[in-house]
Amino acid sequence: MFTGIVAAVGRVTQLDRRGGDLRLSVACPDLDMSDVQLGDSIATQGVCLTVVAFDAQGYTADVSLESVERSTLGHLRVGQRLNLEKAMLATTRFGGHIVSGHVDGIGEILECRQLGRAVNYRVRVATELLRYIAEKGSVTVDGISLTVNALYADGFLLTIVPHTLAMTTLSDWQPGTAVNIEVDVVARYLERLLQGSSTASSSRITPEFLAQHGYLKR
Numbered sequence: 251m252f253t254g255i256v257a258a259v260g261r262v263t264q265l266d267r268r269g270g271d272l273r274l275s276v277a278c279p280d281l282d283m284s285d286v287q288l289g290d291s292i293a294t295q296g297v298c299l300t301v302v303a304f305d306a307q308g309y310t311a312d313v314s315l316e317s318v319e320r321s322t323l324g325h326l327r328v329g330q331r332l333n334l335e336k337a338m339l340a341t342t343r344f345g346g347h348i349v350s351g352h353v354d355g356i357g358e359i360l361e362c363r364q365l366g367r368a369v370n371y372r373v374r375v376a377t378e379l380l381r382y383i384a385e386k387g388s389v390t391v392d393g394i395s396l397t398v399n400a401l402y403a404d405g406f407l408l409t410i411v412p413h414t415l416a417m418t419t420l421s422d423w424q425p426g427t428a429v430n431i432e433v434d435v436v437a438r439y440l441e442r443l444l445q446g447s448s449t450a451s452s453s454r455i456t457p458e459f460l461a462q463h464g465y466l467k468r
Contacts, residue, residue, distance in 0.1 A: 252293045259419060350435055369409075372407055383433060
């Protein structure tokens with residue numbers, strides 16, 4: 251589990267393609283590796299990866315075929331910058347939102363526009379993902395917990411402050427850049443509860459119940 255607060259920016263040092271999947275090596279001298287162990291999880295550009303080798307300067311992880319197909323990791327280049335976050339601890343300050351590191355799909359940057367010292371980014375996403383995204387709600391883009399400032403028929407708007415631009419790979423985004431999207435996990439589970447199933451037909455969780463308790467607008 252992660253928070254979407256990027257701890258460091260690393261760089262791809264090696265890509266070893268193995269029959270469709272991928273072994274990825276990342277240099278990250280600014281990420282504290284002193285408490286990392288084999289098998290630990292590190293969110294890499296928003297994708298939860300398992301560490302299979304590491305030293306003080308970086309780590310190596312395997313990327314499954316599912317992750318290659320679902321995310322932008324299959325199109326990485328040596329030298330490319332990556333947002334990194336170690337898995338959160340029970341004592342970690344929760345500065346972002348609940349992030350699983352399970353990418354739902356790929357979005358596209360349509361527009362970058364300066365707004366004072368901040369930058370507005372318009373992001374296009376598929377319709378099947380847009381239904382989980384709410385104005386002023388949270389979304390994870392390339393591993394960064396961000397607030398949705400506006401919704402459009404084909405995507406959403408982000409307004410990024412200078413600190414976030416400086417501490418992440420956001421300044422690399424240009425029109426046409428592909429980005430990893432993870433929607434709010436709460437929205438996914440709410441939809442599943444509302445859909446119900448043959449084994450939960452007697453569930454008390456209904457649209458009326460959620461509206462009565464303030465989870466849905468009447």
